[in-house]
Amino acid sequence: MKVFHLSVECYPIAKVGGLADVVGALPKYQTKLGVDAAVIMPWYDRPFVKDHSFDVVYEGTFFQGSERLDYSVFKERDNILGFELYLIKIPGKLDRQEVYCYPDEGEQFIAFQHAVLNWFKAKAIVPDIVHCHDHHVGLMPFLMKYSNEYNFLADVKTVATVHNGQYQGWTHWSKAILLPGFDSWKWGLLDWDGLINPLAALIKCCDAYTTVSEGYLEELYVDANGLQHLFYDERHKSVGIVNGIDWDIWNPDKDYTLIENYNLASAFAGKLKNKQALAQQYKIDPALPLLVFIGRFATEKGADLLPDIILDLTENFPGRLSIFILGAGDPAIQARVKMLVDKQIENFDVFFGYDENLAHWLYASADFLLMPSRVEPCGLNQLYAMKYGTLPIVHRVGGLKDTVIDLENNGYGVGFDTLKVADIRKAIVRAVEYYENRSKFEDNQHKIMSLDFSWDKSAAKYLNLYNQLI
Numbered sequence: 415m416k417v418f419h420l421s422v423e424c425y426p427i428a429k430v431g432g433l434a435d436v437v438g439a440l441p442k443y444q445t446k447l448g449v450d451a452a453v454i455m456p457w458y459d460r461p462f463v464k465d466h467s468f469d470v471v472y473e474g475t476f477f478q479g480s481e482r483l484d485y486s487v488f489k490e491r492d493n494i495l496g497f498e499l500y501l502i503k504i505p506g507k508l509d510r511q512e513v514y515c516y517p518d519e520g521e522q523f524i525a526f527q528h529a530v531l532n533w534f535k536a537k538a539i540v541p542d543i544v545h546c547h548d549h550h551v552g553l554m555p556f557l558m559k560y561s562n563e564y565n566f567l568a569d570v571k572t573v574a575t576v577h578n579g580q581y582q583g584w585t586h587w588s589k590a591i592l593l594p595g596f597d598s599w600k601w602g603l604l605d606w607d608g609l610i611n612p613l614a615a616l617i618k619c620c621d622a623y624t625t626v627s628e629g630y631l632e633e634l635y636v637d638a639n640g641l642q643h644l645f646y647d648e649r650h651k652s653v654g655i656v657n658g659i660d661w662d663i664w665n666p667d668k669d670y671t672l673i674e675n676y677n678l679a680s681a682f683a684g685k686l687k688n689k690q691a692l693a694q695q696y697k698i699d700p701a702l703p704l705l706v707f708i709g710r711f712a713t714e715k716g717a718d719l720l721p722d723i724i725l726d727l728t729e730n731f732p733g734r735l736s737i738f739i740l741g742a743g744d745p746a747i748q749a750r751v752k753m754l755v756d757k758q759i760e761n762f763d764v765f766f767g768y769d770e771n772l773a774h775w776l777y778a779s780a781d782f783l784l785m786p787s788r789v790e791p792c793g794l795n796q797l798y799a800m801k802y803g804t805l806p807i808v809h810r811v812g813g814l815k816d817t818v819i820d821l822e823n824n825g826y827g828v829g830f831d832t833l834k835v836a837d838i839r840k841a842i843v844r845a846v847e848y849y850e851n852r853s854k855f856e857d858n859q860h861k862i863m864s865l866d867f868s869w870d871k872s873a874a875k876y877l878n879l880y881n882q883l884i
């Protein structure tokens with residue numbers, strides 16, 4: 415079975431968040447199940463493309479409106495990631511460093527999808543499944559069915575995975591001219607509320623859609639940034655499949671980025687050594703339990719609440735824990751966190767930016783991971799944290815609700831139901847008090863490290879879905 419995953423992120427080539435982790439792992443685990451899985455993504459001006467060997471497997475041309483675009487398809491030579499990797503390079507459009515936030519982003523995504531279709535046509539590539547991740551590649555099922563030039567792919571089954579329904583790729587109808595010519599009677603499939611909405615088009619035109627947890631699917635039926643009715647109406651073709659962990663990369667026993675590797679038997683001591691080393695570089699007290707936040711500074715992640723949470727803790731629960739924040743994103747949130755730094759709060763430090771190795775080190779050093787997310791389709795942080803023996807403290811939404819069962823319900827984590835600062839503090843206090851009962855805490859550490867959030871189970875569910883479709 416030939417499956418092409420289309421995505422604009424894939425670890426380790428280009429990662430902004432969990433989308434990259436999923437697209438970098440799922441195809442590898444599918445390959446183990448006998449699926450011929452490959453990833454197609456844009457070419458980025460990043461170290462990975464310079465440090466690895468590629469062959470140009472196709473060169474072509476198409477018109478985007480009146481602009482002629484030449485493109486090349488690069489194939490990574492050694493299957494270094496455990497699956498075939500193809501990069502589409504379009505000079506002037508897909509040859510940049512960043513994944514998002516260029517003013518012509520919408521045009522970049524259209525060009526990416528058009529180039530893939532053009533290449534498929536030229537080389538008569540007809541896979542069994544085209545698997546589209548998020549709105550960036552949301553026009554594919556529509557174009558495969560209704561474009562004049564590429565509808566030879568109309569019978570190929572398409573799967574959409576919604577990693578984040580908040581972002582939909584809204585595009586003004588004046589840009590329709592940039593799309594490959596399509597059956598104009600079908601324009602309504604592209605439309606939502608007077609705009610081209612690639613996420614809506616994806617959900618309308620795909621053969622099946624998945625969300626990255628079951629809980630998030632239920633939430634999308636009710637609130638999906640305007641698309642809830644669509645998700646609900648199309649629910650007959652939906653399924654929630656929770657993400658997994660790539661055990662080759664997220665394993666405290668083998669993780670080369672750690673100061674001290676550890677396993678179930680050595681977890682408490684191993685984590686302490688990592689924390690002590692962290693304390694030599696950052697302003698935290700290794701004698702206190704350590705709470706960390708790792709993530710994008712976005713309201714979705716509740717990062718805007720961090721200053722209030724921390725100020726509240728310093729007032730109402732002083733001297734009981736160290737806190738470390740690793741994050742980057744919204745400048746307004748960043749400025750508020752910076753104000754906290756300026757206040758010189760004790761046992762509190764921040765690293766502004768994106769640092770993959772530091773993230774690993776923090777999962778290993780921390781005792782607790784805080785996730786006050788407003789929306790969390792799955793969340794990988796809490797899964798990584800648990801594999802590294804770190805107790806998750808989470809807002810009970812989406813994938814967090816599904817994957818973190820509260821200690822009070824015979825589970826292994828701590829949850830809170832509202833985003834009121836006092837409720838979050840109560841959850842943190844509960845976690846710290848639990849930590850102080852060392853033997854119970856250690857037993858729980860073993861429990862969370864042993865939980866099976868492997869990709870094997872979820873990859874099998876995707877395979878089952880593909881089989882149903884074809």
Ligand code: ADP
Binds near residue numbers: 793
């Ligand atoms: P999202 O994709 O919504 O950002 P996820 O929980 O699915 O959330 O995945 C986030 C991923 O990005 C995790 O691998 C996490 O460790 C990583 N990450 C987030 N922010 C940073 C950062 N500032 N530095 C390093 N890694 C980060």
Ligand code: GLC
Binds near residue numbers: 432433626657794
């Ligand atoms: C999105 C979601 C996150 C999820 C990730 C991978 O970025 O915000 O919750 O874990 O995709 O599916």
